[in-house]
Amino acid sequence: MTVTIVGSQLGDEGKGGVVDLYGDAADVVARYQGGDNAGHTVVHDGEKYKLSLVPSGAVRGKIGVLGNGCVVNPETLFDEIDTLRERGLEPDVRVSERAHVILPYHRALDGIEEEEKEDLAAGTTKRGIGPTYEDKAGRRGVRVGDLLDSDTLRERLEYVVPQKKALAEEVFDKETGEAFDIDHLYETYREYGERLADEGMTVDCGTFLQNRIDAGDNVMLEGAQGTSLDIDHGVYPYVTSSNPTAGGATVGTGLGPTVIGDGEVIGIVKAYLSRVGTGPLPTELGGVEGQTPDYDAADGAGADEEALATAIRDEGGEYGTVTGRPRRVGWLDMPMLRHAARANGFTGLAVNHIDVLSGLDTVEVGHSYEFDGEEILTMPPTTEQWSRCEATFKSFDGWPDVDWTAVAEDGYEAIPENARTYLEYISDELDAPIYAVGVGPGREETVVVENPYE
Ligand code: IMP
Numbered sequence: 496m497t498v499t500i501v502g503s504q505l506g507d508e509g510k511g512g513v514v515d516l517y518g519d520a521a522d523v524v525a526r527y528q529g530g531d532n533a534g535h536t537v538v539h540d541g542e543k544y545k546l547s548l549v550p551s552g553a554v555r556g557k558i559g560v561l562g563n564g565c566v567v568n569p570e571t572l573f574d575e576i577d578t579l580r581e582r583g584l585e586p587d588v589r590v591s592e593r594a595h596v597i598l599p600y601h602r603a604l605d606g607i608e609e610e611e612k613e614d615l616a617a618g619t620t621k622r623g624i625g626p627t628y629e630d631k632a633g634r635r636g637v638r639v640g641d642l643l644d645s646d647t648l649r650e651r652l653e654y655v656v657p658q659k660k661a662l663a664e665e666v667f668d669k670e671t672g673e674a675f676d677i678d679h680l681y682e683t684y685r686e687y688g689e690r691l692a693d694e695g696m697t698v699d700c701g702t703f704l705q706n707r708i709d710a711g712d713n714v715m716l717e718g719a720q721g722t723s724l725d726i727d728h729g730v731y732p733y734v735t736s737s738n739p740t741a742g743g744a745t746v747g748t749g750l751g752p753t754v755i756g757d758g759e760v761i762g763i764v765k766a767y768l769s770r771v772g773t774g775p776l777p778t779e780l781g782g783v784e785g786q787t788p789d790y791d792a793a794d795g796a797g798a799d800e801e802a803l804a805t806a807i808r809d810e811g812g813e814y815g816t817v818t819g820r821p822r823r824v825g826w827l828d829m830p831m832l833r834h835a836a837r838a839n840g841f842t843g844l845a846v847n848h849i850d851v852l853s854g855l856d857t858v859e860v861g862h863s864y865e866f867d868g869e870e871i872l873t874m875p876p877t878t879e880q881w882s883r884c885e886a887t888f889k890s891f892d893g894w895p896d897v898d899w900t901a902v903a904e905d906g907y908e909a910i911p912e913n914a915r916t917y918l919e920y921i922s923d924e925l926d927a928p929i930y931a932v933g934v935g936p937g938r939e940e941t942v943v944v945e946n947p948y949e
Pocket of ligand 1: 505506507532533534617618619620621622623624625719720724733734735736771772773
């Protein structure tokens, strides 16, 4: 069977911990979208591993697959694999031949275009994600399978590189170097192709996964980023360029929607909100220079709100894994979560980080929005409309800081009562049961209510 893990907010919901926890029962862990914009930290046998591309399951002896919906930077991929090998692991990573390749000019253009966009900039991770998906949709991309066939690789580069060079030099008036040099790219990427072939890493993803399912294996499909960063269902244009939503799991792997729908789709919810990047955020607390629109610390939120935002940011470690940027933080946004529950069809929820909110007198939740004088319960379709929404808050009594490791051992009933009231509100509003509750950063600090593979 399959279990699909989806972020229900703006990324960084703690998906990695849940993948890690439930992944124990999985034989194969596959990513279906995104690339090295997704940072995750895996702790295994007391060792910490920071990964951005290799699926975390590969650290634990599972087969890790990068599906056709992913964009793959071979340099990052081999760096991560080599680092894992140096540390004594033997990761088994497979890459779909249909996945698209991030080339150095994609990274260069990501930076150049972000600078040009000013107010429309999404605050990207500058890993070349958007430009690579653009080329995929524009039918001028280079796929992993092309790296294995030097004639095709040469032909693709000869067509596309002069266009990219002209774009950088003539439209954006930038100097270009090796990143836009056909011969250099050809030699470097042909070698990556040879290594992929030598190590037997490439697969026809859909066939590979279906064969494993038919043989009785458990497959986990790991979404990166989150629903509100989805190119179709997120806060466009402040989004990533792929589909983190559950539908992405089918097109991004080649497994049929009925196969995914036969399994479980678990929504990962952070107990508050965090955001790396720009765009509106109706439940934001305080603000972050350079990310919060029109932010001016002097006349922005009050000192209490700023202090609360800083406390949550520090307690929750809300600094980007890939970029180190401080994340914007806010209260839970229920219209965002109702939108996610519908778009993904969650069969269960994992709510993380309830320990981070402990010790507060009250915990607020954006229950609905006031939009043009009306109460609405879900997100409006345009980001301009969303920026005009004012959150209507609902207050919950806070819960104390307790020995969360003991809570994780003792189970759901050991969670402080007020926190359970909060969890049950979320579950009722989203009409999905709570499968797990994260009460600390380690995977043993999770209250497991339901194991989807059992
Ligand atoms: P890109 O994916 O690098 O193109 O960035 C597009 C938007 O998605 C930016 O607002 C990023 O901050 C955000 N984003 C991309 N990956 C992640 C992630 O793993 N966690 C949180 N935000 C992300």
